[in-house]
Amino acid sequence: MNATPGQAPVKSIMPKWVRNPQDFVGGIAMMAIAVFALWASSDLQGMRGFSFGAGTAPRMFATLLLGLGAAITVVGVLTEGQHLAKYHWRGPLFVTLSIVSFALTIRSMGMIFSALTSFLIAACGSPETRWVETFIVGVCLTAFCALLFPYALGLPLQLLPTFMIR
Amino acid sequence: MGDIFSNLGLGFGVVFQFVQWTPAFLGGTSIPIPVNILLCLIGALVGTLVGVLPGIGTIATVAMLLPITFGLPPVGALIMLAGIYYGAQYGGSTTSILVNIPGEAGSVVTALDGFQMAKQGRAGPALAIAAIGSFFAGCVATVLIAILGAPLTKLALAFGPAEYFSLMVLGLIFAVVLAKGSVLKAIAMIVLGLLLSMVGSDIETGASRMAFNIPELADGLGFATLAMGLFGFAEIIRNLDAGGESDRELVQQKVTGLMPTRKDMIDSTPPILRGTVLGSILGILPGGGAVIASFAAYTLEKKVSRTPEKFGRGAIQGVAAPESANNAAAQTSFIPLLTLGIPPNAVMALMVGAMTIHGIVPGPQVMQKQPELVWGMIASMWVGNLMLLIINLPLVGIWVRLLRVPYRLMFPSIVIFCSIGIYSVNNAPTDVILAGVFGLVGYWLIKHDFEPAPLLLGMVLGPLMEENLRRALLISRGDWSVFLTRPLSAVLMAIAAGLLVLTVLPTLRKKRDEVFVESEN
Known part of the structure; x- marks a missing residue:
């Protein structure tokens, strides 16, 4: 499943300061999804007084995901972890x-x-x-x-x- | 007390219902057919059949077999699904004992000692103890559901939108705490699920959200589509990576001597009891379920055992405890679903999906308005467990033969079966493509160590959470403190916050990782 941690990172495309590429890339992907969702829901109505509009909840969750993605990315830089798994085509x-x-x-x-x-x-x-x-x-x-x-x-x-x- | 009996009575009445069948070729004579029992039997059989296939977990099995229940009336469909669920779980443990490839996370620990027993030529007793333990746990859990069902429903009726929202938050936090691996990633998966559930039309205004004017997305992402993609297709692709055949180490001896010895029975009685209690408790907790229950039961057994060194070398206690625990948990996890309408884990989320397709919105109202549905299902659980005990032991030989089916033939079959299943939900080719996309997404997630199960949970809870959040804030006139000022809601939120803090604490984290690491060495 996952690349064994012991494997030498022969052809790692990641810069050296990324110590956990798996999380790093994962976090960036989550942020990308969040940004996409924010864009996709930008045309929806927001709060009207104290009642939710159609776009409030999607934007709320997307913002949350953006934050989480950022956190995962940061963790991916700071902690040691696994290299990118090999994909088979x-x-x-x-x-x-x-x-x-x-x-x-x-x-x-x-x-x-x-x-x-x-x-x-x-x-x-x-x-x-x-x-x-x-x-x-x-x-x-x-x-x-x-x-x-x-x-x-x-x-x-x-x-x-x-x-x-x- | 009287309530419980009359309710169970009603349930068994539904299960043992006979339908008069008057086929034309018999010329007017009608034969009574116990439809629901038959459905339960078929469900358990088919569930075991698919669950036995290595590499296919419980969630994947239930997701894959969802479409075959669509044509049935709601009660029958749910009874059959419950049967599929137990069957799949039992099939999973059979695979772990005989091939050392646990079909699902819940039977990882069963494989530790079960496979060792099988290697020593004691596969029979291992399988028998697994079945007996599961049956006992199933009986206890059924009674427990009957006892807790009514009072919890009453409690649920006292819940307002704020309490519901807090309860769901608690459930999701539990799911995170009990999930394997990174907490952050698990939360991210839940939020992604919530976000995906927003696609489609808004409940209140009907505005189209993130659907990009694609007509197939106007009603939202199909639940069955997502589940089959994430679990069915993704699993297949991932298994293809692993190379399929190479690491399958089948026990070649014939399985002989099914019956456990007297000593086996005596040795496994206390673990079965402890496993049942532990499993029942962990099953009720939101976010819990079969996986964590079997891990915890195994760890507990090892701790209390006088001979812990025997574990991992074919100790029968190491099979009895986790198997009882996961079956007990599998059943008690129906409690939050049936009483509160909140699925505590991914399999229950699938059940909600199935209910919604049949037009049933799970929750306390169902218990009151359609008691025959709820109690019929509860009674069918017991019947299902009995059937597993009766059918599985004699059929072990067939399951073993099934394990020899090479993966190269199995996987295209599963692809086709899933494709037809998804297509038949709405007769929409787009759904099939979407499932394929989710299959690739699921493959990517697995590659990056993201667990797809919390995503599914988020996806199901999303609309419920949004609705209750909006309602709660509307009632409180936009005051967010409502979640903390209403006592019940405040308690739930406090537990959720406390849990989250605990998980992040280093000491508890270590403990939590320890439980899961157990399986790897």
Whole structure:
């Protein structure tokens, strides 16, 4: 999960005075989110007398988050801590692609097509995938879902592509 | 006293309800079907099935299985969800005992001694004791809920908006204190959750907030979407990093001889009792729940044991105590949810999400207006525990086989299952994309040591907190001191402040870290 603390910071992009890069970056990200939220809620009405406007609570929480983010960043500078964890691109990329593919095709192509395609795309996320086995499992799972969701659970899911229904 | 019995009676009545089923092919003959019991059974089975899969925790399991309860009537759906929850938890402990990969944080400590027992060929007794301890704890907790339910509801009705707000603050502070890792980061996660809950339309004015004119965001971020992204997808991505197969060390021997010996029973009776008491108390506390309960129970057992050196080497006490404690806590954590309407932990937050989808706003009113729902659920907890005891021991063989399913096949299946589940909530492809985004966010959070569970809690409590804060200030005509001048509210705030100060004190911090570090060495 996390990079072991013992590892030498060979290619650390962080300046030396940042002793806990993980917190440092985390805190900055929180501050960025807070600033974004402050900007996004800036058009909303504030306090009217003593009653809250629509924008009061969001701005309150965003300000709080800004402060907390700053505190985390400061802690990240002052205390010793872990280096940035290593990111792997393969898993996140293919899982995300698979999710996006499902979302884009479910409406027009129906569940059977999009579930199977997404299954195969997701399977690319692991170097251990064996294709024949994966394909068989994918087909079985799709069949299972095709029975479970629309029939057993009664959810309105379209199974076949739209052009085949019409 | 009479109240308790009549309430429980009502509950069991709901659970044992028979519905006449008249299928056409039988030509008019109707068969009585105990629908709710069946739902409870299916829930417990499916929950165990998913919970057993290594690397999938309780929260992820409940989040993933939420959609399959949407089509049911509210009572049935909640009974089934409760079943899923216990099943998932039990599945988690099975995984820790047999593979040494705790499916969820709560069973980390079970893995310490459970896996050692399994290595010594005593997996059977370990699993049996876990089940028996859980069942006993479940029985006690059910009674406790029945006893505390009514008086707490009365107390809750005396709460005004100021008290509610203070109580929620207290709950969130508890969640921070009891969470693992940095206090600052946990608070930041809660606030981020609160902020995310603001997206959508304002309750009072209906103004669109931070929705950027995206129609799918107009109603706010979907709770199921967020939970499945943060826990389902993020977990998958993270597990892919870990490489899946390499560190799975399955106990290869056949699990034989399920029954614990007489000595095992005698040895584990006191830990089960202590674990149950400790778990019940920690479960009721806001922010508590199964995780902290099992850690604390294990630490306590080690402290009181005359042979502490045996812990970590296959002591049956080290399985009995945390397993009883986490089950007791899992159930008593329903108390604040059912009586006050405040979810004390992330799993309960999911329950609130499920209730809201069924149009139920949890709180003291539910207890009064829909008693059959609340008491039915409480009675179903006991039934669920009984079922786990009955179905799990004979089925251990199946769960073991399930553990052999390689991760390379499991993870695409989970991705698809989650995607279909999210899509089916609103039939909205955007929700699926959003969940994917939250999956990446969750992955980033894990990489930076931010716990996603407090975020979920903040997300659920956000609208409630805002509403009560606004109302309290409206009533007090803008006077912020209302939270300190109303006695009940002042007490709650004082406890919250005291707790926060305590956590920051170095000595207590050390203690707190010690409890969690226990699992790592």
